[in-house]
Amino acid sequence: MEGRNLAAKQKSTAPARISFAKIREPQEVPNLLALQIESFDWLLGNDAWRARVGKNERPDRGEIPKQSGLEEIFEEISPIEDFQGSMSLSFRDHRFEPPKYSIAECKERDITYAAPLFVTAEFTNNVTGEIKSQTVFMGDFPLMTPRGTFVINGTERVVVSQLVRSPGVYFERTVEKTSDKDIYTTKIIPSR
Structure with a gap:
């Protein structure tokens, strides 16, 4: 009996x-995914990004842009004009419809987790001043999961910044x- 008590005493006392x-x-681990998730929210102009714009909340990273990434892109490429300048096409007011399938369903069905992107296209006849406006389907836009990944063809993928160029020969002028x-240089980057 004494042997059992001695063994119990030895196990319970830690040095x-x-x-x-x-x-x-210990140092608190920062949210390493926040930058990618916030950046993707800005690109889409979704509700999470709009809430941050409303609060102007972006610790240690400066001011939040007032325009989403897609709004900036559509503004930059619009209007698209013909070579005579008589017709123009511009894009505005993008919106996403809810994804057709959930993340889990996309993994099961081997499909991409995406949402349909619709944009208002405005066709203008600059000669007559006539404007035709219509909402058009631009395509299925892959969405980021809450974990900062994408589901592409049923496989979860992550964006990794490439710091080194791919193997091959690179020419530069x-x-x-x-x-x-002109000065020409060549870089050979081996695969190992």
Whole structure:
């Protein structure tokens, strides 16, 4: 009986841990996905981004843009004019419809988790001043999951920034500033 009590006493008493660290508390791990998720929210101009714009909430990263990424892109490419300037096409007021399938269903069915993108297209006859406006389907736009990934053909994928170029041969032409001569350089990047 005494042997059992002695074994129980030895198991329950743990040695005291002594920390020699200069910082007593461990560092809090930042939300590493926040930058990608916030950036994608800005591109779409979704409700989460609009809420941040309303609160002007972006700690340590400056001011939040007032226009979404797609709004900026459509404004940048619009209007598209013919070579005579008599007709023009412009895009505005994009919207997304809810995705047809949930993330889990997309994985099961081997399809992409996406939402249909609709845009108001405005066709203008610059000669007569006639304007025709219509909402058009632009395509299925892949959506980011709450985990910061994309489901493409049923497989969950993550965006990884590529810091090094892919293997291959790269040619570059630069102009020498002093003599205005073309200088050609080649970089060979091996696969190993």
